[in-house]
Amino acid sequence: MLPQPFKLERFFAQHEFTAQHLLSTSDCQGLPMADLLAGATTDLRDRWEHLTLGYTESQGLPELRAEIAGLYETVAAEEVLVAAPEELIFLTMNALLRPGDHVVCTFPGYQSLYELANSIGCEVSLWKPVEGDAWRFDPDDLKRLLRLDTRLVVWNFPHNPTGALPSAEDYERMLALVRSSGAWLFSDEMYRLLEAADELRLPAAVDRYARAVSLSGMSKSFALAGLRIGWVATHDLQLLERMKGLKDYTTICSSAPSELLALMGLRSRDAILTRNRRLVRHNVELAAGYFERLEHFVSWIPPLGGTVCFPRLTDDAARAAGGAEAFCARVLADTGVLLLPSTTYDYGDSHFRLGLGREDFAAGLRVLEEYHFRGH
Numbered sequence: 001m002l003p004q005p006f007k008l009e010r011f012f013a014q015h016e017f018t019a020q021h022l023l024s025t026s027d028c029q030g031l032p033m034a035d036l037l038a039g040a041t042t043d044l045r046d047r048w049e050h051l052t053l054g055y056t057e058s059q060g061l062p063e064l065r066a067e068i069a070g071l072y073e074t075v076a077a078e079e080v081l082v083a084a085p086e087e088l089i090f091l092t093m094n095a096l097l098r099p100g101d102h103v104v105c106t107f108p109g110y111q112s113l114y115e116l117a118n119s120i121g122c123e124v125s126l127w128k129p130v131e132g133d134a135w136r137f138d139p140d141d142l143k144r145l146l147r148l149d150t151r152l153v154v155w156n157f158p159h160n161p162t163g164a165l166p167s168a169e170d171y172e173r174m175l176a177l178v179r180s181s182g183a184w185l186f187s188d189e190m191y192r193l194l195e196a197a198d199e200l201r202l203p204a205a206v207d208r209y210a211r212a213v214s215l216s217g218m219s220k221s222f223a224l225a226g227l228r229i230g231w232v233a234t235h236d237l238q239l240l241e242r243m244k245g246l247k248d249y250t251t252i253c254s255s256a257p258s259e260l261l262a263l264m265g266l267r268s269r270d271a272i273l274t275r276n277r278r279l280v281r282h283n284v285e286l287a288a289g290y291f292e293r294l295e296h297f298v299s300w301i302p303p304l305g306g307t308v309c310f311p312r313l314t315d316d317a318a319r320a321a322g323g324a325e326a327f328c329a330r331v332l333a334d335t336g337v338l339l340l341p342s343t344t345y346d347y348g349d350s351h352f353r354l355g356l357g358r359e360d361f362a363a364g365l366r367v368l369e370e371y372h373f374r375g376h
Contacts (some may be wrong), residue, residue, distance in 0.1 A: 003119040006111050007344040020336030022363030026308050028223040028276040028357035039268040061259040065172020067266045068231050073207040075233045085217040085230030095242040097122050101151035108345035113154050135164035139173040146181045153178050156188035161353040162310045171202050181254050185212040191306030193221045206233045224265050226257040282355040307357035312350050323349035337368050
């Protein structure tokens, strides 16, 4: 059975490269190539100049995997597989799941995290947050959803699209519940390292649970989405072997230039993360002012991590606009500002995703606010 169309990706394919102001993207502003090369060591720049464009190692460049392993407490280079992040979701789900398996997944979320399980023929239970409690994913709800036959739990923290992040206490309870169930855990950590404060950062799941698979990559926190490089880390080498075998039927190996550039990025991560955290923090402050001035129209819950938040139109505003999807379509047509309606997540018609990682955020937000105050 084929997966259903990926609504969010189809939406961006239609609008991302034609809209004038992107206020809904989830990545940080792409790092210029010149800046990345300037921050690299002489040795890496020399390797770049003399790079040959042949095939690469299927599991990933050894030095890159070693650098990735250094991001974790307990991971070795041989426990890392490099590929595009979306490809890694596909590989993991197909390596772990069979028809009839039970899966629990955070929702709303990135569609492939639950849709691939659906397409395999699994029974998927959606774990939804409590908006009135700052988008909290309640561990008690997870406990109710877990079953004796649960094969896999999938979560995404910091969470896309809400910006939610569990407390340390909730996170430990979640891990304990998954551990006691014996289920596998797929932890989407693409936005990790972009927390609103360092003390909010959670441990990587792979460092806390033997049956965990942690997903991350260069796209979000490291502002290098164009490299199409991500990774999974897991201590289960048998699972990794199954994924490597499946990868022979997808990309086989990654791009040699992308792997070397990713290595440069990771070795310059302190400077890159400082830049990106500062950018997101600045845009959150701008957004706070916008929502305060327009509290009659829209409300928000500030994100605890990541690059996105999920504002809600007030009941009156939603009725007047005909819902979030109609509102976002009209804003795009009238102003060129791109917002992502909650209908792309199949999560009602009252919310929209706001992206906080781009340098032109202030300009787009100004256009949007002027549009509101003109009476639209």
